[in-house]
Amino acid sequence: MTLMAGNILEGTVVNITNFGAFVEVEGKTGLVHISEVADSFVKDIRLHLKEQDKVKVKVISIDDNGKISLSIKQANIRKKSVKPAEFDWNSDKKANNANNFEDIMSRFLKESEEKLQDVKKHQDLKGGKGYSKRNFG
Template structure:
């Protein structure tokens, strides 16, 4: 198989550095950057790979100088997608209106309004008291 971008091949890890791993494929060496090793964050590449490991890699690119960029995470089988749950919102709305939550909400609102009115009256009385006492000084 010729070396082309998009191909998935098996290679051997020949060297590991802090920034990635060099993998030999078809007699040539390419680099798997540390960000292309796994789906999750990789702090230490040596926790994921060791020299002489056989790995599947995807050829990301080959530049004009012959440098080969590889990816292990893109070569892995894509994760299964989860089908979203379908919700019948019409029946959900009927359930919530049939509950006594609306009466509870109205009670809460009426108590809130009553408390707010009482507090507002207290504030007004306090301001009146301060303004009358301030003028006498």
């Protein structure tokens, strides 16, 4: 298989640095940046890889100078099957949640109405709908 962006190949780790690992693929060496080693945060790459390890890599890009960017984590992504959630429509819990929701909404509406009435009373006591410019400047 040729080296092209998007291809998944097997390579050998030839050197490890603090910022990544150099992997030989089809006679050429590319870099797997430390951020492309695993799905989780990698502080010490040596805990994940060692020299001469055989790894599956995805070719991310090849720039005009021939630098090859590789990824181990993108090569190992498996298609996850999406299963529909199991849902029990007859559960009493669901009925309680619906009642709880109705109670919450009723309380919210009541409190909102009370607050709105307080604001209106406060505005009436202040003498009108708004403030005049002379009060601000």
